[in-house]
Amino acid sequence: MKILVPFKRVPDPATTIRILPDGSGIATDNVKWVINPFDEIAIEEALRIKERLKTGEVVLMTIGQSNWQEQLRTGLAMGADRAKLIVTDKPLDTLTIARVIAKVVAEEQPRLVILGKQAIDDDSNQVGQMLAEILGWPQATFASKLEIEGDRCTVVREVDGGLETVAFPLPAVVTTDLRLNEPRYASLPGIMKARKKELKEIPIESLGLDLTPKLRVKELKAPPKRQAGRKVGSVQELVKLLHEEAKLI
Amino acid sequence: MDFELSPAQEEIVRQVRALCARFPDEYWRDKDSSHEFPHEFHHAVAQAGYLGIAIPEQYGGSGLGITEAALLMREVAASGGAMNAASAIHLTIFGMGPVIHHGSEELKQRCLPAIARGQIHCSFAVTEPDAGNDITHIKTAARRQGDYYVINGRKVFTTKAREADKVLLLTRTTPIEEVSKKTAGMSLFLADLDREAVEVRELKKMGRHAVDTNLLFIDNLRVPATDLVGEEGRGFHYLLDGLNPERILVAAEAIGIGRAALSRAVAYAKERVVFGRPIGRNQAIAHPLADCYAKLEAAEMLTMKAAWLFDARKPCGAEANMAKLRAAEACFEACDRAVQTLGGYGYMFEYDVERYFRECRMLKIAPVSQEMVLNYISEHVLGLPRSY
Numbered sequence: 001m002k003i004l005v006p007f008k009r010v011p012d013p014a015t016t017i018r019i020l021p022d023g024s025g026i027a028t029d030n031v032k033w034v035i036n037p038f039d040e041i042a043i044e045e046a047l048r049i050k051e052r053l054k055t056g057e058v059v060l061m062t063i064g065q066s067n068w069q070e071q072l073r074t075g076l077a078m079g080a081d082r083a084k085l086i087v088t089d090k091p092l093d094t095l096t097i098a099r100v101i102a103k104v105v106a107e108e109q110p111r112l113v114i115l116g117k118q119a120i121d122d123d124s125n126q127v128g129q130m131l132a133e134i135l136g137w138p139q140a141t142f143a144s145k146l147e148i149e150g151d152r153c154t155v156v157r158e159v160d161g162g163l164e165t166v167a168f169p170l171p172a173v174v175t176t177d178l179r180l181n182e183p184r185y186a187s188l189p190g191i192m193k194a195r196k197k198e199l200k201e202i203p204i205e206s207l208g209l210d211l212t213p214k215l216r217v218k219e220l221k222a223p224p225k226r227q228a229g230r231k232v233g234s235v236q237e238l239v240k241l242l243h244e245e246a247k248l249i
Numbered sequence: 250m251d252f253e254l255s256p257a258q259e260e261i262v263r264q265v266r267a268l269c270a271r272f273p274d275e276y277w278r279d280k281d282s283s284h285e286f287p288h289e290f291h292h293a294v295a296q297a298g299y300l301g302i303a304i305p306e307q308y309g310g311s312g313l314g315i316t317e318a319a320l321l322m323r324e325v326a327a328s329g330g331a332m333n334a335a336s337a338i339h340l341t342i343f344g345m346g347p348v349i350h351h352g353s354e355e356l357k358q359r360c361l362p363a364i365a366r367g368q369i370h371c372s373f374a375v376t377e378p379d380a381g382n383d384i385t386h387i388k389t390a391a392r393r394q395g396d397y398y399v400i401n402g403r404k405v406f407t408t409k410a411r412e413a414d415k416v417l418l419l420t421r422t423t424p425i426e427e428v429s430k431k432t433a434g435m436s437l438f439l440a441d442l443d444r445e446a447v448e449v450r451e452l453k454k455m456g457r458h459a460v461d462t463n464l465l466f467i468d469n470l471r472v473p474a475t476d477l478v479g480e481e482g483r484g485f486h487y488l489l490d491g492l493n494p495e496r497i498l499v500a501a502e503a504i505g506i507g508r509a510a511l512s513r514a515v516a517y518a519k520e521r522v523v524f525g526r527p528i529g530r531n532q533a534i535a536h537p538l539a540d541c542y543a544k545l546e547a548a549e550m551l552t553m554k555a556a557w558l559f560d561a562r563k564p565c566g567a568e569a570n571m572a573k574l575r576a577a578e579a580c581f582e583a584c585d586r587a588v589q590t591l592g593g594y595g596y597m598f599e600y601d602v603e604r605y606f607r608e609c610r611m612l613k614i615a616p617v618s619q620e621m622v623l624n625y626i627s628e629h630v631l632g633l634p635r636s637y
Contacts, residue, residue: 070256077260185267188298188311191260 001056001148001170003046004110005080006101007039009064009071010121023219035071038116041176044183045146046114047079053148057081061104063097065089069199076194077186083197088204093215098130103207105135110171112153117142117175128175138168142177254320262320268297269328274601277330280459281604286412287459290330291337295367300341303494305349309362314560315494318342319501319552326505329601332608333459335502336408340373341365343494344417347487348439351479360415360439372413372442374404374465375488382621384419385431385485389467391420391438393481398422398438398472404465406615410449411461416442418472419488422481437484438476446470456607493559493569495616500552500569500576503612507545507576507583510605514538514587517594528590537586544579551575567630574622577612584609 011017012032020027035043043060050056060075060083062068072083086100105113118125132139144163145156148170157164158177186194204211232238242248254262272290280287294300303318304310322342326335341364348357363369380386389402400420410416416439423434442449448466479487515538518529528534555568587602588595595602613619627633 070259073256074260074263077264185297186260186264187296188261188264188302188313190298191257191264192311194260195257 001049001053001112002059002108002110003049003056003112003114004059004061004101004105004108005039005042005046005075006061006063006104006113006115006127007042007071007075008036008116008119008121009033009062009068010036010119013037013120019220019222023221025217025220033068033071035074036116036119036121038118038120038176038178040116040183041178041180042114042116042174043075043078043080044181045143045174045176046112047184048181049112049146049148059084059108059110061086061101063088063092063100063204066201069201072199073194074186076197076199077191078184079186079190081197083199085199085201086204086207087201088211090204090211091213091217092211093213094124094126095130095214096209096211098127098134099209100204100207101127101131102134103209105131111151112148112170113137113173115173115175117177128173132173135171135173138172139174140166140168140172141175143174144177144179146174146180258317258320261317262324264297265299265321265324266328268293268299269325269330269334272328272330272334274329277333277459278598278601278604281333281456282458282598284458284461286409286461287330287333287337290334291367294325294338298365300338300367301365303342303349304345304361304365308349308357309365314556315343315497316553316556316560318494319497319556322498323501323505323508323549326502327508328505329509331506331509331605332457332502332611335505336457336460339498339502340371340409340417341367343491343498344371344373346491346494347417347437347478347484350490351483351487352439353475353479355475356439356478364415369414370409370412371439372407372410372416374407374410374416375419376404376406378403378405378464382618384488385425385435387419387421387435389418389420390424391422391436391472393422393474396474398436398474398477400438400440400467400470400472402467404467405463406452407449407463407465409460410442410463410465411451413442416440416447416465417478418467419484422484432485434482435484436481437478437487438472439478440470440472440476443470455610456604457611492616493555493565496569496573497552497555497559497565499612499616500548500555500572503573503576503580503609504545504549504552506605506609506612507541507548507580510580510584510587510602510609511538511541511545513600513602514583514590517591517600534590538590541579541583541586544575545583548572548576548579567626570617570622570625573612573617574619574626577609577619580609581613 012034015031018027046058050058058080060080063086115128140155142158143155144158147154151170153170154167301310302313306312377387391398391400418438418440420436422436425431428434446468450464451461454462518534519527521528552572555565555572558565584606588606591600594600628635
């Protein structure tokens with residue numbers, strides 16, 4: 001079974017993020033880039049499905065500049081078979097990204113697309129859902145367990161207050177939650193082999209899509225500094241403050 | 250001039266970090282206090298193929314250079330595993346050099362793939378109670394008897410012998426009185442560590458308790474002639490080839506431990522509030538840490554240069570020695586400052602910096618003492634007369 005895993009490159013979660021003085025974006029000097037952690041879980045799941053079924057192909061893709069190759073190589077080192085880099089230096093909104101992925105899906109014809117439920121930089125949580133809608137495929141978001149039997153897929157979803165199990169026919173789109181698996185680290189032979197695997201660069205213009213963003217980021221602001229807490233004398237006083245001052249109850 | 254790591258080297262660093270992250274400080278603390286070999290860690294490193302990093306591809310390795318091996322060892326030590334982690338794999342990473350370069354095809358086919366897979370643990374027995382830096386004076390003797398050699402003698406500071414299946418053993422096949430040059434007449438064996446003929450007695454020591462250090466009593470150990478590495482009588486020269494890579498790797502390990510200590514100290518200096526402010530705001534705390542950082546960076550430059558020279562097949566004796574000198578020093582200072590920064594907690598086992606401190610002391614002694622490095626530089630770089 002062919003599985004497509006689209007991923008986004010994001011700043012390492014351990015990096016301290018600084019916002020540019022003019023609020024137009026984040027300072028990228030000294031930022032280490034990694035595969036979005038939820039997408040890394042998606043890569044791991046795709047590899048596990050392939051290993052379980054003992055057949056198939058895992059294809060990675062991302063959309064960005066030429067130097068995003070590095071993260072694709074990381075995925076290839078983990079064990080993916082080949083990769084596609086849709087090259088652009090323009091910022092794209094989520095709908096355009098979903099449309100670009102849909103184009104690659106049309107060409108690759110995978111039975112399953114797995115991706116992270118959201119990217120940890122902008123936390124949009126939209127691409128998987130939009131992609132399923134564009135393709136007209138079933139979708140299962142926030143997967144914490146995934147099973148495939150023949151042409152059917154069963155996913156356990158993490159929803160508010162519990163777990164929901166859904167079953168649907170393939171092809172489909174699945175987005176991953178944190179507890180689905182623990183991604184592997186690449187072996188040394190894996191790293192060496194990854195250098196020789198196919199990595200195709202495709203200019204985004206060749207896809208024939210309208211790339212005009214429908215959404216524009218106007219400004220980024222750091223969250224306000226946390227104020228120091230306050231000690232209260234009694235439960236009565238706490239309840240009174242929560243009611244009258246914080247207006248929470 | 251290019252200081253940039255290649256994408257593959259960057260990837261090795263990233264993936265080794267990811268592997269080591271599964272073995273946090275608690276793991277090493279536990280192994281150190283229970284004197285238990287870190288089998289789980291060793292297994293994970295072997296499974297991921299890193300043991301064979303410098304073993305040629307045709308013998309089951311990845312055929313990479315000392316540069317990549319140094320990056321691996323730096324990250325392994327920097328994870329907080331320090332010398333317990335480094336010594337668990339160090340000998341497999343660099344110690345097979347003499348076998349790779351001089352061993353018979355049969356010996357290599359027979360041993361290297363299993364060593365690269367981590368199925369055979371190998372120990373390294375060179376130093377003797379009466380011969381350390383003056384290694385030509387070893388007394389362990391191998392006598393040929395038909396298709397076998399019979400070996401008798403004693404070895405000291407033999408790392409990992411408790412776990413080892415094989416031992417790379419330096420012996421005299423011709424007594425020192427009978428050779429024209431004292432470096433001649435020594436032979437190297439990759440022998441089975443037969444417990445019937447070799448008594449392994451563990452030595453108690455200051456730190457690195459997860460990996461044993463031993464005294465070996467070798468009593469009529471029979472070794473097939475096929476286990477002889479290269480030619481009889483040339484063992485010393487084969488061993489020499491491995492000295493520079495070892496110094497480079499030890500330097501990288503020292504830098505890793507220094508980084509681990511510094512990161513714990515910096516984190517503590519940011520968090521610990523005394524007199525209403527984080528202690529890191531005091532320059533008496535901050536400056537020594539900044540100084541340690543700069544010294545570790547400088548030592549790393551020297552280490553990576555030495556590794557680059559070695560991999561480019563250029564002479565690197567001076568650089569490898571100086572790298573080990575500076576790295577061991579910078580590491581010791583960083584560990585000492587880390588203990589000082591953490592104050593009373595720094596002396597406590599559960600804050601880990603005292604463990605790094607105990608372990609890193611060894612690096613000023615092994616694999617060559619700081620003093621012998623200075624002798625080397627005096628004599629071979631500055632051209633001063635030899636003092637010994």
